[in-house]
Amino acid sequence: MYGDTANKLILDAKRSANxxxxxxxxxxxxxxxxxxxxxxxxxxxxxxxxxxxxQEENSEELTEEDEKISQCQEFVTHLSMRRNKRCLLAYxxxxxxxxxxxxxxxxxxxxxxxxSNATTGxxxxxxxSGGGNSKTQNIPYSDSIYNNYTTKVALDNLSxxxxxxxxxxxxxxxxxxxxxxxxxxxGDLEPPTNIxxxxxxxxxGGEVQTEYGCFNLIKDSQFYVRKSDVERLIQxxxxxxx
Amino acid sequence: MVLPANLQGxxxxxxxxxxxxxxxxxxxxxxxxxxxxxxxxxxxxxxAMRRESVPLWVALILKSQDKCSIVPPKWLNVPYLKEKYxxxxxxxxxxxxxPWNWLELSKxxxxxAADDLQDPPHQLRSIIQDLREIRLVKSRKGLxxxxxxNIQLNGLSLLEINELRPFVLxxxxxxxxxxxxxxxxxxxxxxxxxxxDVSDDDY
Numbered sequence: 076m077y078g079d080t081a082n083k084l085i086l087d088a089k090r091s092a093n094x095x096x097x098x099x100x101x102x103x104x105x106x107x108x109x110x111x112x113x114x115x116x117x118x119x120x121x122x123x124x125x126x127x128x129x130q131e132e133n134s135e136e137l138t139e140e141d142e143k144i145s146q147c148q149e150f151v152t153h154l155s156m157r158r159n160k161r162c163l164l165a166y167x168x169x170x171x172x173x174x175x176x177x178x179x180x181x182x183x184x185x186x187x188x189x190x191s192n193a194t195t196g197x198x199x200x201x202x203x204s205g206g207g208n209s210k211t212q213n214i215p216y217s218d219s220i221y222n223n224y225t226t227k228v229a230l231d232n233l234s235x236x237x238x239x240x241x242x243x244x245x246x247x248x249x250x251x252x253x254x255x256x257x258x259x260x261x262g263d264l265e266p267p268t269n270i271x272x273x274x275x276x277x278x279x280g281g282e283v284q285t286e287y288g289c290f291n292l293i294k295d296s297q298f299y300v301r302k303s304d305v306e307r308l309i310q311x312x313x314x315x316x317x
Numbered sequence: 318m319v320l321p322a323n324l325q326g327x328x329x330x331x332x333x334x335x336x337x338x339x340x341x342x343x344x345x346x347x348x349x350x351x352x353x354x355x356x357x358x359x360x361x362x363x364x365a366m367r368r369e370s371v372p373l374w375v376a377l378i379l380k381s382q383d384k385c386s387i388v389p390p391k392w393l394n395v396p397y398l399k400e401k402y403x404x405x406x407x408x409x410x411x412x413x414x415x416p417w418n419w420l421e422l423s424k425x426x427x428x429x430a431a432d433d434l435q436d437p438p439h440q441l442r443s444i445i446q447d448l449r450e451i452r453l454v455k456s457r458k459g460l461x462x463x464x465x466x467n468i469q470l471n472g473l474s475l476l477e478i479n480e481l482r483p484f485v486l487x488x489x490x491x492x493x494x495x496x497x498x499x500x501x502x503x504x505x506x507x508x509x510x511x512x513x514d515v516s517d518d519d520y
Contacts, residue, residue, distance in 0.1 A: 266335035
């Protein structure tokens, strides 16, 4: 039946709706759906031509029943095409939303979390790993807010259009944020409670320069610091305990 | 969406806490301090042992530095709460009148300023727990009355409403959809009948 492949796609989207990462782009299914839609389109055109021909040839013989049949055929083909379109759009929208979520979390999708930070790790995570193949993040978000939140994106799982979208959206976000340089728009969403907090270092980060001073991150050491200084580091998983 | 799904349409407990911390509360300063003009509010001139009202969050900072003692609100004592509890028992279909942030405020004061309260904290805690439970039972009972048009929640505090919100809103929305669709169908039928009547007249 028409629309079965689209249904499969939607089931896949539903399954991945609550995942914290974006699964592989279903290019096979999508190609199948597009092929099906193309065929439907051909059908529709053929039906329209046929109808016209019949009308021209013997307009007086054209009974009401014939008219009804051709109308029904065209209508159903169009409905099938529309259904396919809806399913494709729903799938893409879900993935785009996940990418948007991820972008707002402000994790750099190019930086590798483990290897590069020992040498050049900065609070902003500006280290680059030379455009390697597997660009995956794994940041431990223990906060309850980030349940079901997209915290991992493997660029290999995205289609080309999605990769472009991600890049452009990041640019857009940077543009937007530069309008309000004093506010960290992608910062923590918890309301502030304490000004000074105790933090414990979870993993070695070497010398880390924050905006307000220098820390030497040695594993299992503890600091008593201003919360606003270390918020980014907590978000990145270097520090714990508020 | 930009906002995590679990923050859409509902408040987190910590956000309610944040709102509650913005309320004014009376303090008894222990030191003299010049006034401070803040962005959203201002701290008036503080004179030792002269009552002033400041936002709760300021009071908590001063309290944690031992620079003031907090005067508990007039409802935060055992006799008053006991009376409210009796009122709850007397009127099974109504919630007694308490401040909108009584749960947060009492929790904050019990943890951060327990030494300023008039009654021993354990008694206060138990009466607050009792009140909370009896009100919970009432709101559970009230859920039986859910319908598609309205709900009356007089006297419920923000936190209690917040707990109910995701469930109640969803259920009421579904009920309303069901009701609306059946209504429009009925209306259409009536219209159809009218049309038939009109055409009959024409003949």
